[in-house]
Amino acid sequence: MKTEKLLLIPGPTxxxxxxxxxxxxxxxGHRTEYFENIIKEVTIKLKKVFRTERDVxxxxxxxxxxxxxxxxxxxxxxxxxxxxxxGKFGERFASLNKVYGADLNEIIYPLGVPVNPDDVESFxxxxxETKAVFMQQNETSSTILNNVKAIAAVVKKYDALLIVDSVSxxxxxxxxxxxxxxxxxxxxxxxxxxxxxGLAFVAVSEKAEKKLSSCGNKRYYFCLKAAKKNLxxxxxxxxxxxxxxxxxxxxxxxxxxxxxxxxxxKQEKYTKMLREAFKTIGLSMVVENDQAASxxxxxxYVPEGVKWSEFERILSEKYNxxxxxxxxxxxxKIFRVGTIGxxxxxxxxxxxxxxxxxxxESGYIFELGNGVSAAQKILIGRGKN
Amino acid sequence: MKTEKLLLIPGPTxxxxxxxxxxxxxxxGHRTEYFENIIKEVTIKLKKVFRTERDVxxxxxxxxxxxxxxxxxxxxxxxxxxxxxxGKFGERFASLNKVYGADLNEIIYPLGVPVNPDDVESFxxxxxETKAVFMQQNETSSTILNNVKAIAAVVKKYDALLIVDSVSxxxxxxxxxxxxxxxxxxxxxxxxxxxxxGLAFVAVSEKAEKKLSSCGNKRYYFCLKAAKKNLxxxxxxxxxxxxxxxxxxxxxxxxxxxxxxxxxxKQEKYTKMLREAFKTIGLSMVVENDQAASxxxxxxYVPEGVKWSEFERILSEKYNxxxxxxxxxxxxKIFRVGTIGxxxxxxxxxxxxxxxxxxxESGYIFELGNGVSAAQKILIGRGKN
Numbered sequence: 001m002k003t004e005k006l007l008l009i010p011g012p013t014x015x016x017x018x019x020x021x022x023x024x025x026x027x028x029g030h031r032t033e034y035f036e037n038i039i040k041e042v043t044i045k046l047k048k049v050f051r052t053e054r055d056v057x058x059x060x061x062x063x064x065x066x067x068x069x070x071x072x073x074x075x076x077x078x079x080x081x082x083x084x085x086x087g088k089f090g091e092r093f094a095s096l097n098k099v100y101g102a103d104l105n106e107i108i109y110p111l112g113v114p115v116n117p118d119d120v121e122s123f124x125x126x127x128x129e130t131k132a133v134f135m136q137q138n139e140t141s142s143t144i145l146n147n148v149k150a151i152a153a154v155v156k157k158y159d160a161l162l163i164v165d166s167v168s169x170x171x172x173x174x175x176x177x178x179x180x181x182x183x184x185x186x187x188x189x190x191x192x193x194x195x196x197x198g199l200a201f202v203a204v205s206e207k208a209e210k211k212l213s214s215c216g217n218k219r220y221y222f223c224l225k226a227a228k229k230n231l232x233x234x235x236x237x238x239x240x241x242x243x244x245x246x247x248x249x250x251x252x253x254x255x256x257x258x259x260x261x262x263x264x265x266k267q268e269k270y271t272k273m274l275r276e277a278f279k280t281i282g283l284s285m286v287v288e289n290d291q292a293a294s295x296x297x298x299x300x301y302v303p304e305g306v307k308w309s310e311f312e313r314i315l316s317e318k319y320n321x322x323x324x325x326x327x328x329x330x331x332x333k334i335f336r337v338g339t340i341g342x343x344x345x346x347x348x349x350x351x352x353x354x355x356x357x358x359x360x361e362s363g364y365i366f367e368l369g370n371g372v373s374a375a376q377k378i379l380i381g382r383g384k385n
Numbered sequence: 386m387k388t389e390k391l392l393l394i395p396g397p398t399x400x401x402x403x404x405x406x407x408x409x410x411x412x413x414g415h416r417t418e419y420f421e422n423i424i425k426e427v428t429i430k431l432k433k434v435f436r437t438e439r440d441v442x443x444x445x446x447x448x449x450x451x452x453x454x455x456x457x458x459x460x461x462x463x464x465x466x467x468x469x470x471x472g473k474f475g476e477r478f479a480s481l482n483k484v485y486g487a488d489l490n491e492i493i494y495p496l497g498v499p500v501n502p503d504d505v506e507s508f509x510x511x512x513x514e515t516k517a518v519f520m521q522q523n524e525t526s527s528t529i530l531n532n533v534k535a536i537a538a539v540v541k542k543y544d545a546l547l548i549v550d551s552v553s554x555x556x557x558x559x560x561x562x563x564x565x566x567x568x569x570x571x572x573x574x575x576x577x578x579x580x581x582x583g584l585a586f587v588a589v590s591e592k593a594e595k596k597l598s599s600c601g602n603k604r605y606y607f608c609l610k611a612a613k614k615n616l617x618x619x620x621x622x623x624x625x626x627x628x629x630x631x632x633x634x635x636x637x638x639x640x641x642x643x644x645x646x647x648x649x650x651k652q653e654k655y656t657k658m659l660r661e662a663f664k665t666i667g668l669s670m671v672v673e674n675d676q677a678a679s680x681x682x683x684x685x686y687v688p689e690g691v692k693w694s695e696f697e698r699i700l701s702e703k704y705n706x707x708x709x710x711x712x713x714x715x716x717x718k719i720f721r722v723g724t725i726g727x728x729x730x731x732x733x734x735x736x737x738x739x740x741x742x743x744x745x746e747s748g749y750i751f752e753l754g755n756g757v758s759a760a761q762k763i764l765i766g767r768g769k770n
């Protein structure tokens with residue numbers, strides 16, 4: 001009878017009943033005091049998640065819209081930029097830099113390797129005129145966690161802005177915008193915020209805001225100057241996704257009540273459970289270094305002899321669990337298990353159990369239950385450190 | 386006890402329970418066969434509302450995003466364009482043309498006056514190299530209905546594309562994209578579709594699609610070439626607003642079951658009810674000509690002696706009815722009553738009753754009930770023609 005899918009993908013994520021109910025209400029006028037108060041409240045709470053005193057703009061778009069905004073509003077034709085690439089979303093930042101006419105430089109890392117802050121240092125030393133450095137905190141496609149704090153410590157010695165895509169990182173992994181000195185952060189609703197897709201966020205530092213005013217690029221819908229002017233009146237330049245913003249209000253209450261730090265720990269625990277489980281049953285991890293492993297999504301190589309499409313079909317149809325495959329050239333080679341959104345300890349355990357069975361049934365032979373057992377030990381505090 | 390607002394604004398509009406329920410479901414993976422089937426179904430149904438056999442792209446943005454897409458993808462630096470302006474959204478098309486570097490020409494009409502097709506003819510005769518003509522079907526700010534059919538008949542004799550913002554027109558007033566020869570139509574979710582804001586649509590003719598491929602403008606998120614490539618696989622380039630798309634599926638079922646033609650008639654009837662009611666109690670209409678009056682929103686001058694803010698406060702706080710004010714230089718001078726979304730005959734009647742009382746209480750003295758009575762006569766088929 002139960003056919004609801006357990007989403008262990010890196011977004012959209014499972015949504016709590018409370019948030020569904022908050023969105024399940026009649027329409028509201030967006031140009032009303034009532035809705036302006038919601039925008040005001042939501043903005044105050046968002047700042048707590050971004051750890052910033054600066055403006056956070058709400059866009060009605062997917063996360064890629066926030067990525068475009070964080071390029072279009074800060075980069076002018078011919079500006080030298082550095083894009084740090086360790087996956088598909090890094091490539092997207094590079095494409096966006098090309099679209100907006102940047103003098104683009106890229107440092108491209110092999111699969112599974114995080115950004116090395118020393119590479120950034122030596123690039124900026126040689127190219128102090130660089131206008132901006134772009135990176136992902138969490139590169140969803142290759143399941144890497146980059147060390148934003150260490151890179152920020154390097155970039156802040158130079159004029160360049162540090163622009164971070166944290167669409168799948170914010171709320172999942174520690175992020176201290178003001179303290180670390182990050183200039184622009186892009187985020188989205190369908191990850192740690194446990195909402196459906198449709199909202200994106202951009203936070204802008206004082207240093208970045210000054211560049212904003214001199215930006216002469218082609219943009220309209222994603223113009224952050226318009227967003228800023230409107231936010232001063234607790235509104236948005238264009239009709240916002242009102243139902244999602246009501247959901248966001250509830251989401252932020254839940255996140256702040258649970259505790260951001262506590263949530264970081266939870267995400268780390270779930271990641272450890274998955275990694276120990278998969279290693280125990282003999283699978284290879286896309287990211288070998290535990291410290292550089294994403295806390296939003298865990299990447300695993302599809303074992304030899306197993307066909308991804310067969311494994312995915314069994315997992316989805318027989319066990320109602322969705323995981324993500326590899327994208328583009330990684331299709332069929334890796335699979336990715338999300339740990340974000342509204343998930344509890346037992347969801348992770350039953351996800352591991354289902355993945356075990358689907359792997360077994362698609363031809364990978366091992367002792368069933370060993371992965372689950374390794375994860376259980378971590379849950380009761382007796383796992384490996 | 387009842388404090389729910391009756392939304393008589395030109396969007397967001399009231400949402401039927403059925404659509405709320407369709408959206409009130411757990412998250413789904415957007416890269417799944419299940420969701421691809423929804424996109425496929427929804428696209429087939431959307432085409433029936435646009436009256437087109439051509440592609441209709443779904444964007445996750447507000448209607449202004451669709452407006453930007455319908456400029457950015459068809460206009461190159463230096464292209465001669467004509468923008469027909471009879472309100473704020475016409476001005477938005479003009480701004481977008483400037484942002485994208487068009488050689489912009491405008492025909493600007495006084496308040497309350499629709500576009501005259503003869504003006505378009507004489508412009509195109511003198512400027513046959515014009516690349517595109519931009520217009521609103523329904524100009525929400527000044528409550529005007531432009532005659533798209535007549536203008537299309539003119540434009541199709543020339544090379545220019547006809548690009549129509551029908552964000553608040555589609556589903557409200559007759560629109561036959563293929564038959565009339567319209568090249569691009571932009572629309573949004575929070576108007577006739579009875580959905581919350583957050584989705585926008587762009588339909589593209591064969592003639593326009595050919596120009597699409599040669600478009601060299603700066604755009605990424607709103608790139609329709611990417612949308613086209615993805616729609617072939619029943620998907621979207623970026624994570625779509627999945628919950629709103631599920632609502633859209635239900636909305637389209639409701640619209641098609643009720644009948645598009647029948648809905649046009651309903652919208653015309655509601656507009657007539659409002660206009661007769663307001664005229665009967667001595668108010669002046671922003672658009673004098675009944676034929677050129679929007680069927681989505683009716684504009685009325687605030688009578689002398691009445692303060693808009695006072696009238697609005699009483700209407701909203703005492704009677705729980707929201708209408709819209711004038712925008713920018715029209716603020717305080719006109720008010721606008723929406724007739725779109727999930728509204729029944731009695732909602733219009735009670736809206737009129739509430740407006741009567743709020744006007745009376747803010748100092749406009751007349752025989753209460755006369756407006757309601759005029760509208761009742763139309764409802765039972767005994768009104769003026």
